[in-house]
Amino acid sequence: MESQLRAHIEKTISLTDQEFDHVLSLFELNHFKKKEVLFEAGQKVEHSYYIVSGLLKLVFTDKDVNEHIVSFAMEDWWESDFQAFFMETKASMSLTCLEDTSVYCITLDNYWKLCDSVPKLERFLLKKSNMGFIGAQQRILSLLTTNAKERYEQLINQNPELLQSVSKTQLASYLGVSRETLSRIFD
Amino acid sequence: MESQLRAHIEKTISLTDQEFDHVLSLFELNHFKKKEVLFEAGQKVEHSYYIVSGLLKLVFTDKDVNEHIVSFAMEDWWESDFQAFFMETKASMSLTCLEDTSVYCITLDNYWKLCDSVPKLERFLLKKSNMGFIGAQQRILSLLTTNAKERYEQLINQNPELLQSVSKTQLASYLGVSRETLSRIFD
DNA sequence: TACAAATCGTGACAAATGTCACAGGACATT
């Protein structure tokens, strides 16, 4: 577990043993079962999560109680309701396990403590954040420029494992189409 | 000009005069006329831009030569093709002035030099990047959950000035609908 | 095993959106 987090960080920057021990002390390791909820819309969001293993969905529920999957959070990813986490407001989304999942949690206080005490980690987080922004913009582009079928094919090419672990209904919700439309893509 | 950049940064962190002088030395001030192009798809992206005044569009052109506006870049914003800028690859988008525009440019080398030499600026950039990600995710949510009419109303409420300076055709391109559909919204 | 819930495909129809064509008006240039 620890070595996985360390390897993840060291893909971007390098750390001494002492530095990593300190980093680790600011995180808490937690385990959740499938269908467990890490936070729900309306609650305070106490943590940002690094996913050691498992799979989660970040979901926004609209006024008609339709679920929209903003993101599938996979191994080696970071996830939270970042708006609520950073701005210390109530969550507008919920985060739920689709599989048994292990995560390293960090509080906002510890997030900034981490930046203050290990400047290299701040560099790491900056690069992660930049990449996160780029990924989100790619998703915007995909929604602007392609139809449901092309988006489905993009998603499955990039994350074939989702076919095993996520229902078609939920894939449709991520792609922004109804489950019926997704079903009719296979012709 | 300088005081505007300084005020922008000092909304998030505070700087001494010496620190700001150093920061400023890593930027270059440039002016562009309406319709001028800062970079085009296929080119190397030399800079990230802080917009002092003016308005630009970040555009992706698909295989059928349709323009998709990824972002309107406004005063007090940062803009670039961040994927190409950070990964030093060819641009997939172009950045074009919709009005006469003044920007502070920074190269990638100077971006990291800035982080190295003024840690507070790295904190600033991290917070900016986090906010950029949050904004992009909001846009994804808007595309997933609302129809063209609602997206139009959201956009105009948040940026009423766009109505003055941007054609309906370009608003449609940002919203992800045809200009005809946008035209028929006003009934 | 047996029951309940979730999942999936599909038909029928409605609603939203795209595409094409045309015309008038605003605006800049010559």
Add this chain to the structure above:
DNA sequence: AATGTCCTGTGACATTTGTCACGATTTGTA
């Protein structure tokens, strides 16, 4: 003033997508 370009609205029609309903299958669980 004449010209061309861009922008805008609109009608007609095609395509895509959503919604509702139904039944079959799979899955989870008592």
